Amino acid sequence: MDEKQNLYVINPNSSEAVTLGIQAAVAPLESMGRIICLTxxxxxxxxxxQAQADQTIPxxxxxxxxxxxxxxxxxxxxFGDPGLHALRDQTAKPVLGIQESAIMTALTLGQRFGIIAILPTSIPRHLRSIxxxxxxxxxxxxxxxxxxxADLQDAGKTQERMIQVGRDLIEKxxxxVLIMGCAGMARFRLPLEEALGVPVVEPCQAAVAMALPRIPLKQYHKVGDRHA
Amino acid sequence: MDEKQNLYVINPNSSEAVTLGIQAAVAPLESMGRIICLTxxxxxxxxxxQAQADQTIPxxxxxxxxxxxxxxxxxxxxFGDPGLHALRDQTAKPVLGIQESAIMTALTLGQRFGIIAILPTSIPRHLRSIxxxxxxxxxxxxxxxxxxxADLQDAGKTQERMIQVGRDLIEKxxxxVLIMGCAGMARFRLPLEEALGVPVVEPCQAAVAMALPRIPLKQYHKVGDRHA
Amino acid sequence: MDEKQNLYVINPNSSEAVTLGIQAAVAPLESMGRIICLTxxxxxxxxxxQAQADQTIPxxxxxxxxxxxxxxxxxxxxFGDPGLHALRDQTAKPVLGIQESAIMTALTLGQRFGIIAILPTSIPRHLRSIxxxxxxxxxxxxxxxxxxxADLQDAGKTQERMIQVGRDLIEKxxxxVLIMGCAGMARFRLPLEEALGVPVVEPCQAAVAMALPRIPLKQYHKVGDRHA
Amino acid sequence: MDEKQNLYVINPNSSEAVTLGIQAAVAPLESMGRIICLTxxxxxxxxxxQAQADQTIPxxxxxxxxxxxxxxxxxxxxFGDPGLHALRDQTAKPVLGIQESAIMTALTLGQRFGIIAILPTSIPRHLRSIxxxxxxxxxxxxxxxxxxxADLQDAGKTQERMIQVGRDLIEKxxxxVLIMGCAGMARFRLPLEEALGVPVVEPCQAAVAMALPRIPLKQYHKVGDRHA
Amino acid sequence: MDEKQNLYVINPNSSEAVTLGIQAAVAPLESMGRIICLTxxxxxxxxxxQAQADQTIPxxxxxxxxxxxxxxxxxxxxFGDPGLHALRDQTAKPVLGIQESAIMTALTLGQRFGIIAILPTSIPRHLRSIxxxxxxxxxxxxxxxxxxxADLQDAGKTQERMIQVGRDLIEKxxxxVLIMGCAGMARFRLPLEEALGVPVVEPCQAAVAMALPRIPLKQYHKVGDRHA
Amino acid sequence: MDEKQNLYVINPNSSEAVTLGIQAAVAPLESMGRIICLTxxxxxxxxxxQAQADQTIPxxxxxxxxxxxxxxxxxxxxFGDPGLHALRDQTAKPVLGIQESAIMTALTLGQRFGIIAILPTSIPRHLRSIxxxxxxxxxxxxxxxxxxxADLQDAGKTQERMIQVGRDLIEKxxxxVLIMGCAGMARFRLPLEEALGVPVVEPCQAAVAMALPRIPLKQYHKVGDRHA
Structure with missing residues (x-):
């Protein structure tokens, strides 16, 4: 483990439960670098x-x-990557977003990706990003x-519905390859893969996996100061 | 003039000079509805x-x-339309952005549009929007x-440079059709058109032109409440 | 109202009933300029x-x-905009087509537009234009x-079928956002919006709304004479 | 040679010289079927x-x-294929356009095609078709x-300029692979290929080459009557 | 018939039955040139x-x-065109692939093409090629x-299933226009066209039809030696 | 370091010097997993x-x-990823290609990527992959x-030329963001970044960086056996 690695994962919403879910998702990657999750x-x-997403940027x-x-x-x-490009403007250090990373990862795992969104209102936002x-x-x-x-708090119902939506994405x-369009639900990834027989990308894992190796590579997103 | 028309044009930066420039740009459209410019x-x-743009959204x-x-x-x-989709989430009334409207207008005036940006750092932002x-x-x-x-405050130099950049967009x-990639410079539009022989879209004019007729048409961007 | 405004709306087919429908559609915009509909x-x-459409161009x-x-x-x-680019070649004045304008308008009202066509044979034509x-x-x-x-002359049946097709475009x-792929059926726009909860663009309204403000802006589509 | 083959090649302009040029272009294919060129x-x-092109359609x-x-x-x-889809509507027999066929042929000969247009005003038309x-x-x-x-009537100057434009398309x-964006200039094809070292598609040849084998294959573009 | 024409059609798999099917498919084109099918x-x-396809390339x-x-x-x-670009590198003579040719042909016969694949595992390969x-x-x-x-060897079942899949491609x-995504099944083309009312492209016919006229045109895919 | 990690990096050409270059490139990532380079x-x-590339696949x-x-x-x-999809067919374990990974990485580092190719003949191959x-x-x-x-063996000349080509990609x-379109030249990455002020992606680093974290995530590219 690189001692100097401190990857900060910022959860833009205030839900500690979601942050804990993110932490659990990326735990398998902790041997590759120190990961600190913030709410x-x-x-x-x-x-x-979009209004809520944008208001978290500052x-x-x-x-x-x-x-x-x-x-x-x-x-x-x-998911939606609010502030991704703004933070890239603010810091010279690598900044990854979970939506962008999940999609780049999915593009190496299948030819056509499907997104399992939580809410229908998120879909136009996803399409704009894509x-x-x-x-x-x-x-x-x-x-x-x-x-x-209420149903989202019932893990059984949620998993069942995720499988159903995933099956529609595959069959219809x-x-x-599927992407989970939300943070904090990594525990459903392996069951989904098993039920559906295609790779499933958990976006927090995808982003942390892409971020960690950038440090030893010194691959910053901003080399010089292009704004000077 | 429709008495009940109150189109609010919001300048997200704090420059009153830019707001005055916007006001001058849209003055020819005042016969079609009341236009109120806010700073x-x-x-x-x-x-x-992008960081500065996003921070204006709230x-x-x-x-x-x-x-x-x-x-x-x-x-x-x-130009860049910060908060366009967020404001569409917040209000059921028509919301237009000057970048989006300028592009939609340009698409009816030529086959390939060129953008005259102020700064090179804006170009990746434009490309993401496009x-x-x-x-x-x-x-x-x-x-x-x-x-x-300093050069931007010299109208002669600015116009000369705009013509040069416009010519590169046309010839190279x-x-x-050209789009002015900024608010507040409408006074250069007609000279640019004359010098270059192609239509030039001023984005504030384009947005106000698209916004004003929506009121008599009762063409709201959000009909029901799709979030309910 | 600008006294010198004379916007000519040309119905390429010979049906006076359709021309009357167009006139009714754009009536709410008459306060913004004089609109003259020709058959x-x-x-x-x-x-x-396509054969019929093209033969109307001369x-x-x-x-x-x-x-x-x-x-x-x-x-x-x-809808199909026969002669749009030909008329732009013939005159230096602004020329808008109802299909192009409807699509540009729809792109500011939603992320993905659906078209309600009259006949299935029109769809390949639409796809070529798009x-x-x-x-x-x-x-x-x-x-x-x-x-x-016969069914098209029955307003009730037509509206019912439009709602059904619109619902398929949304759900499947x-x-x-929806576009009515025909001229002369503006009376169904508001009922469609109410039934379906998304914005519906009536193409004649869209084109007239884009055309009227071009006059005070002196925004011609052809600045110099690019053919000389 | 199939006795019953009568491929009609219609030159939409009234220049007999152009028709003769077309005839010369497709002469090498005459062993494959009877080709009749009409002015x-x-x-x-x-x-x-576009106005001129569209007016030839009827x-x-x-x-x-x-x-x-x-x-x-x-x-x-x-080149521009005026009336291509209209004629496909009128007849159930195969109809090919020289622009479409040239492009489909070029796509099998290189990864990126360049078009040598006669006039700059044709380019937006080409882009719409593409x-x-x-x-x-x-x-x-x-x-x-x-x-x-005058220069176009000077074969030497024309060929020299074609090579120059072809070189820009390749190098800049x-x-x-290059496409000659006009009918009637087939005599420049081989010199261009030799000078530039890339395949050059002559569009009349491309269209006749695609049309002739459709007869023995009975591959009509319209099987049933999709308008009934 | 051009005496010097020898078009070699290579079946990359070892099935003589498939080669015979290819031969039958292109028989109507034999009046246009000598066609030799190799297994x-x-x-x-x-x-x-993809692994099997790629291993046939050497x-x-x-x-x-x-x-x-x-x-x-x-x-x-x-179908899949294994070795198409490799063979284009190896020889200066025209090389066509049945997938590429079928698609280029279909693009002149309809606005949107559907592919009838044999196996679902082929679809990502098709999508990469497309x-x-x-x-x-x-x-x-x-x-x-x-x-x-077993079912594929039953011509009646195969044809019935092809019609069903074709209908889904059209209606859903x-x-x-449809493309048969395999070699050796040309006998189903006309029945499919009749049953479905749209043109159906048999890919071996499409490739041979595009290849034969290239000889009299001396239209080689590689003019000079771009690798020297 | 995960004891069970054995990432095999296969150099499809027979140059040991290139394999050593790859090894040097990915050395900074060795703390994250065991990396074994094969020639x-x-x-x-x-x-x-393409012919040479394809022949390495078996x-x-x-x-x-x-x-x-x-x-x-x-x-x-x-670079070109020969056999990428074939190997994905052969094994259920994660398979990454250096071109695909470099591009996915570059997409998170800039809006428009440029590729520094070794030879002009590679460019059509790159375009097909892209x-x-x-x-x-x-x-x-x-x-x-x-x-x-000879010039490629002169490190000074090569670096100078890479900077020149990189500058053209940026300025013209x-x-x-730039991608080095070859394996084995990682030593030029940091000098290029310094000279040009944009991120430069070395494709072997990019692929190894994407491959290593997949093991602890158990993120195989093929979950079930989709060919059964």
Whole structure:
């Protein structure tokens, strides 16, 4: 383990439960570097709209600034990647977003990826990001769980619904790799893979996996200061 | 003139000079509806990075919320459209962004559009937006004026440089319509068109032109409440 | 109202009923400029094929030439935009097509648009136009009413079928904004919006809304004479 | 040679010299079927704008209708393919356009094609067609000879300029296959290939080559009557 | 018939029955040139994976080298086109692949093509090729017969299933032209066209039809030696 | 370090010097897992054409099969990724290619990537791969060093030329991140970054960085057996 590695994973919402879920997701990667998960205390409970997502950006930038000195890299852990490019402007250190990393990872695991969204209202946001990434032709589909809060707290029901949505993405839309479109649900990844027979990407794992090796490679996203 | 029309044009930066420039730009459209230009007092002097752009979003949302009751439509007047989709989440009234409107307008005026950016650092932001809009194949090129602050205050030098960059977009990149990639410089539009012989879109004019007729058409961007 | 505004809206088919429907559609915009709707007396009753569409072009060009002097702008009011680029070649004044304008408008109202076509044979034509516009990645789907002439004259049946097709575009194809793929059916727009909860673009309204503000802006599509 | 083969190649402009050039171009293919070249007597001398191109469509449809009975297939021999889809609507027999066929052929000969246009005003028309075909990502560039009428009648000057434009397409735009963007200049094909070292597609040859084998294959473009 | 024409069609798999099927498919084109079909004796019985496809490439290159002197052109007759670009590197003579040719042909016969694949595992391979060709936006869908070996030997069952899959491609995916995604099944083409009412492209026919006219045109894919 | 990690990096060419270069490139990542570099003894000295690339595939598959039991993941270390999908068919373990990984990495480091190719003949191969990946709109340009063998052995000349080509990619094509289009030249990465001020991706590093974390995540590319 690289002693000097301090990867900060910032959860832009204020839910400690989600942060714990992120921590559990990336635990298998801890042998590769120190991973510190932060919760944005000013964030909303959950992020459901572009308005909510965008309003966390100044908060995320401030959180990152506080740990800038000891950090060697950052991950923004909200599907939708709010503040990803803003934080890349603020710091010269590597910054990964979980949506972008999940998609780049999925592109190496199958020909057409499907996204399991929590809410239907997130889908246009995803499509805008996927368009900005220029990878629309690899998207098979984006389908929402569309579960109420109560059902989402029932792990059995959630897993069952995830399998159903994943099956639709495979059978109706032609996906051969799936992405979980949310943070904090890594525990469903292996059961989903087993039930559906295709690789499933958990986005926090994908982002931390892409971030950790950048430190020994000294692969910063911003080499000189392109704004000077 | 429709008496009940109150189109609010929000300048996300704090420069009153830019707001006055916007006001001058859209003056020819005042016969079609009342246009009220607001300055974001908390914004930066100018917006040069994604970080700066994103940090204005909560401020723009707050400004818009203050005038929500009397507003019939909104325009966000910063090329890059910070907060465009967030404000569409917040209000059921029509919201246009000057970048999106300028591009949609340019697509009806030529086959390939060129963007005259102020700074080279803005170009990746533009490209992400254009990707999210799905219209990359219509983009001929995006080139920056790359002028220092002093030169930008010299109208003669600025116009000369705009013509030079516009000519490169036409001759080297194949543009047949140009977009001014900034607010507040409408006075250069007609001279540019005359010098270059192609249509030039001023983005504030484009957005206000698209926003004003939505009111008599009752064409709101959000019909029901898709978040309920 | 700008006294000198004379926007000519040309219906390329010979159906006066359709022209009256167009007139009704754009009536809410009459406060913004004088709108004159013309019927092409030599056109077919309705336009169902590329062959029929193309054969109207010389007629449309001749009609436009007759009113060239008093016109300040033109709209071609047939979904498919026959003659759009030809008329742009013929006149230096602004020319908008209802298909192009409807799509540019829809791109500001949702992430993925769906088209309600009258006939299935129109769909390949639409796809060619959408490809030429470079906006295929924003298209959710294009579905036909597929109603016989008798059913189309029954307003109740037509509206019911439009709602059904619109619902398929939303639920099966992922559209979050709809375009009515025909002229003369504006009366169904508000009921459709209410029934489906997404914005619906009526293409004649969209084109007239984009055309009217071009006059005070002196935003011609052809600045110099690029053919000289 | 199939006795019953009568491939009609229609030149939409009225220049007999161009028709003779087309005839010479396709002569090497005469062993594969009978090829009859027609001139549109009502067409313009040359086609330089979308308006001119579109106005030939009714004439081309009429010419084709006159020979419908004895024809086994049609080629429309004007780069830009005016009336291609209209004629496909009118007849159940195979119809090829020289632009479409040249592009499909070029896609099998290199990774990125360049077009040598006669006039700069043709380029937006080409781009719209290429967009409608969905093959923009394979286009390296489209550059015009931009020669006056006198220079175009000087074979030496024309060839020299074609080589120069071809070289720019290869060296500046990255083309590895070229398309001659006009009918009637087949005599320059082999010299161009020799001078530039890349394949050059002559569009009339490409279209006739694609059309002739369709007869023995009975591969009609329209199987049933999709308009019924 | 051109006496010097020797078009070699190489079947990369070792099934003589498939080679006979190819021969039957292209028989109607024999009046246009001599067509010689070869079987790759070292190939697998059938090609079901990318690994199998790629392993035939050195064998195909060796086969082609053996007949290089007498050959005037080559066709690689396996959907997926294994070795297409490698053989283009090895010989200066025209080389066509049946997948590429079938797609280029289909693009002249309809706006959106559907592929009838044999196995679902072939679909990602097809999608990679279609992406490399840059024609994804023209693809309606790719659906597999998914029949066992026994059922595939039952012509009646196979044809019935092809019609069913073709109908899904038309009705669910919007295809208006179909491609048979395999070699050796040409006998089903006309029944499919009749049953479904859209053109159906048999890929060996498409490739041979594109290859034969290249000889009299002396249209080689490699003019100079770009590797020297 | 995970004791059970054995990442096999296969160099498809027979140059031990290149394998040593790869080993040096990935040395900084050795703290994250055991990395074993193999040379393909049957490969060509260098891979310059699609024919050469494809002919290594059976050899690479055989090499991988020999170490299948002890391997936990594979990297194919030739830009162009020959055999990438074939090896994914052969093994259920993670397989990464250096071209694919370099591009996925670059997409997180800039908006438009440029590729520094060794030879101009590689560029069409790159474009086909980039098309198959569906990321053409993110490609700024692909330019070749075009150096002879002697010059390539002169480190000073090579570095100077790389900087020159990199500068062209940035200044003429608009790249803001560069990819070294070859294996074994990692020692030029940091000097290039310093000289040019943009991130530079070394593809072997990129692939190993993406491969290593997949083991603790148990993120295999093939979950069930989709071929059964």
């Amino acid at each position: 944005n205390p000013l964030g909303p409970k959950g992020i459901e709209s 908060q995320t930038l401030a959180l990152a600034a506080q740990v800038e000195e000891q950090a060697t890299a950052f991950v923004i852990a909200c 368009g900005a990434m220029g990878v629309q032709s690899r998207l098979a589909g984006d389908r929402a769980l569309n579960l109420g809060v 839309d032609g996906a051969d | 974001n007092p908390l914004g930066p002097k100018g917006i040069e990075s 401020q723009t949302l707050a400004l818009a919320a203050q005038v929500e009751e009397q507003a019939t439509a909104f325009v966000i007047a910063c 990707g999210a809009m799905g219209v990359q194949s219509r983009l001929a090129g995006d080139r920056a004026l790359n002028l220092g602050v 990149d194949g543009a047949d | 092409n007396p030599l056109g077919p009753k309705g336009i169902e094929s 007629q449309t060009l001749a009609l436009a030439a007759q009113v060239e002097e008093q016109a300040t702008a033109f709209v071609i009011a047939c 490809g030429a516009m470079g906006v295929q990645s924003r298209l959710a789907g294009d579905r036909a009413l597929n109603l016989g002439v 194809d992922g559209a979050d | 549109n007597p009502l067409g313009p001398k040359g086609i330089e704008s 004439q081309t449809l009429a010419l084709a209708a006159q020979v419908e009975e004895q024809a086994t297939a049609f080629v429309i021999a004007c 967009g409608a075909m969905g093959v923009q990502s394979r286009l390296a560039g489209d550059r015009a000879l931009n020669l006056g009428v 735009d990255g083309a590895d | 790759n004796p070292l190939g697998p019985k059938g090609i079901e994976s 064998q195909t290159l060796a086969l082609a080298a053996q007949v290089e002197e007498q050959a005037t052109a080559f066709v690689i007759a396996c 992406g490399a060709m840059g024609v994804q936006s023209r693809l309606a869908g790719d659906r597999a017969l998914n029949l066992g070996v 995916d919007g295809a208006d | 393909n003894p049957l490969g060509p000295k260098g891979i310059e054409s 050899q690479t598959l055989a090499l991988a099969a020999q170490v299948e039991e002890q391997a936990t993941a594979f990297v194919i270390a030739c 098309g198959a990946m569906g990321v053409q709109s993110r490609l700024a340009g692909d330019r070749a060093l075009n150096l002879g063998v 094509d608009g790249a803001d």
